[in-house]
Amino acid sequence: MNGSGEEYSEEAPFAVNSLLAAAHELKAPLALVRQLAFALETAEDPADRQRLIDRIALTSERALRLTTDLTKSARLDDGLFALEPLNPEQVCRDIVAELSPLFAAHERTLRYKHRRSPLLLVGNRDLLRRIVTNFSDNALHYAAAGSDVILQVQSIKSRGVVRIGVRDAGPALPADVWRSLHARAKRGPQAIQSRPQSSGLGLLLAHQFADAMQGTIGVTRHRDGATFYVELRASEQLSLFS
Amino acid sequence: MTYILVVEDDDWQADLQERALRAVGYDVQRVSHATAAIVAIDERVPDVLIVDMLLAGTTALALLHELQSHPDTADVPVIACTNLAESLELERLRKYGIRRIVDKSTMRPEDLVAAVRSVL
Numbered sequence: 001m002n003g004s005g006e007e008y009s010e011e012a013p014f015a016v017n018s019l020l021a022a023a024h025e026l027k028a029p030l031a032l033v034r035q036l037a038f039a040l041e042t043a044e045d046p047a048d049r050q051r052l053i054d055r056i057a058l059t060s061e062r063a064l065r066l067t068t069d070l071t072k073s074a075r076l077d078d079g080l081f082a083l084e085p086l087n088p089e090q091v092c093r094d095i096v097a098e099l100s101p102l103f104a105a106h107e108r109t110l111r112y113k114h115r116r117s118p119l120l121l122v123g124n125r126d127l128l129r130r131i132v133t134n135f136s137d138n139a140l141h142y143a144a145a146g147s148d149v150i151l152q153v154q155s156i157k158s159r160g161v162v163r164i165g166v167r168d169a170g171p172a173l174p175a176d177v178w179r180s181l182h183a184r185a186k187r188g189p190q191a192i193q194s195r196p197q198s199s200g201l202g203l204l205l206a207h208q209f210a211d212a213m214q215g216t217i218g219v220t221r222h223r224d225g226a227t228f229y230v231e232l233r234a235s236e237q238l239s240l241f242s
Numbered sequence: 243m244t245y246i247l248v249v250e251d252d253d254w255q256a257d258l259q260e261r262a263l264r265a266v267g268y269d270v271q272r273v274s275h276a277t278a279a280i281v282a283i284d285e286r287v288p289d290v291l292i293v294d295m296l297l298a299g300t301t302a303l304a305l306l307h308e309l310q311s312h313p314d315t316a317d318v319p320v321i322a323c324t325n326l327a328e329s330l331e332l333e334r335l336r337k338y339g340i341r342r343i344v345d346k347s348t349m350r351p352e353d354l355v356a357a358v359r360s361v362l
Contacts, residue, residue, distance in 0.1 A: 027325050028252070031347040035258045038351055055254050106253055141251070145274070 021201040022070055029063035058102045062137060069130055069205045076212050081124040083213060085235040088121055088164050089114075091128050092151040099136055108143050110136060113152040120235035121162040127209040128164070128230070131217065134202045135166035135228040142170035142225070155234060161215075165229035167222075206230065246358060247288035248272040249279045249305070250323070251297050255346070259292060259323065262351035263358065276305035287315060290358050291339075295324040306338035319361035323354065 033056055040052045072081075092112045103110040132151065139149040147169040154163050203217070206228075210217045215232040246268050250256035256272040263270045271288075273279050276297055283291075291309075295302045302322070309315040320339040322330065327345035335343070342357045 024325070027347055031325055032252065032255055032258075035346070035349075035351070036254070039258055039261060042351075059254070145253070 018201070018204075021204075022066070025066055025201050026063055029059045032059050033063075054101075054105060058105055062102070065133060065137065066202075069134065069202075069209075072127070072130060073205050073208055076208060081127050081212055083122050083124055085120045085237050086123050086125055086128065087118055088123075088128065088153045088162060088232075089118060091125060091132065092153065092164065095129060095132050095136060096151065099133065099140075103140060103149065106140060107145055108140060109148045110140075111148055111150055113150050115153060119153055119155050119162050120237050121232040122235050123213045123215065123232045127213055128232070131206045131209050131230045132164055132166060134206050135230075138202055138228065139166050139168035139170075143168040144170050156231070157234075159231075160234050161231040162234050163229050163231045165220075165227045167225065167227045169222075169225040243267070243269045244289045244358075244362065245269045245271070245286065246290045246292060247279065247282055249274075249276065249291065249293040249297065249302070251275055251294060255294070258351070259354060262354050265351075266355050268358065276302065279305055280308065283309070283315060283318075288318060290321065290361055291318050292321045292323050292354070292358075295322050295326055295330070303338060306340070310337070310339055321354075321357050321361065323349075 036052050036056045036059065040049060040056070043049045043052055089112070096110050096112050099110050136149060136151070143149050149169075150167045152165050152167065154165070155161075156163055206217050210230050210232070213232055215230055217228070217230045220227045220229070244267075246263055248256055248259050248263075248270060250259060250272060251274045253274070256274070260270045260272055271282060271286075273282050279291075279293075282288075293302045293305065297305075306320060309318060309320075316339065318339060319341045321342045321344055322335065322340050323344045323346055324330065325346045327343050327347075330343055332340065332343055341361045344354055344357050
């Protein structure tokens with residue numbers, strides 16, 4: 001691959017940019033696993049060795065989640081993802097259970113903010129789980145050490161949607177980076193050379209998954225972090241609970 | 243003792259770099275973003291700065307540009323430790339104080355130590 005950045009501009013074919021972005025996103029965890037293996041080679045303390053082994057496993061799982069997302073993205077047109085009424089709270093609790101070891105290993109906490117009245121939305125459990133897991137992985141990267149990442153579900157009755165948000169507390173992003181994040185959610189991954197931080201591939205996949213459920217994704221900026229969210233149509237069965 | 247500041251937003255990556263550098267006797271502090279780096283540098287100017295090029299929040303180049311604008315930090319040698327090494331050209335980055343580029347995806351722990359020694 002030519003590293004000069006001249007061949008793959010933002011106008012490059014979507015598939016090429018997606019491939020580059022996927023390669024870039026996988027490179028960081030693979031490089032980390034490799035270096036963890038070197039550290040394991042020289043570590044003598046059993047507790048230290050176990051910590052390194054755990055980090056290798058958790059980093060590998062993170063990379064594997066991206067490969068799963070890419071596979072699902074490629075199969076969205078196959079009609080395999082039927083929509084049904086879902087309880088997003090259960091999806092959130094499942095994600096908290098799955099990712100808690102990863103967050104704990106990074107000295108952060110992932111938790112679900114309980115709400116009294118349950119909500120139902122229309123979506124696909126698998127795709128919704130991929131979106132919220134993706135946002136949670138992203139939040140882990142940005143969240144300050146020792147902070148909580150919070151999954152929350154809310155009803156926006158005026159628009160007939162249910163919003164599932166992932167709130168992190170991290171360093172404030174400059175306004176230009178913020179505008180760029182907004183823009184990325186709706187277009188293909190950019191040429192690697194033009195990115196200030198990441199490829200935006202995760203956001204693009206989340207956008208595709210939300211679109212397949214007739215939903216949308218978005219982001220809200222806070223003074224001390226951000227909330228990435230997905231909005232899906234509220235289920236009419238919601239009335240059964242009210 | 244040589245003091246090295248590591249600016250790296252991946253905790254585990256930073257931990258590995260700290261291990262490698264402490265193992266040969268360097269004094270190491272690590273921070274996870276550019277704002278924290280500026281605070282740390284205000285307290286103590288490092289002998290070497292190791293910086294990830296893809297930081298969350300303020301970018302590495304903005305941080306380095308800021309350091310270049312102050313006489314007491316303009317000469318701090320910088321090592322870029324990055325997964326984007328193949329996309330970077332050292333000559334174009336020298337104006338930011340970058341003296342070496344280390345590729346995270348191919349480096350071994352001793353490569354980082356060698357890079358530090360080469361800029362001291």
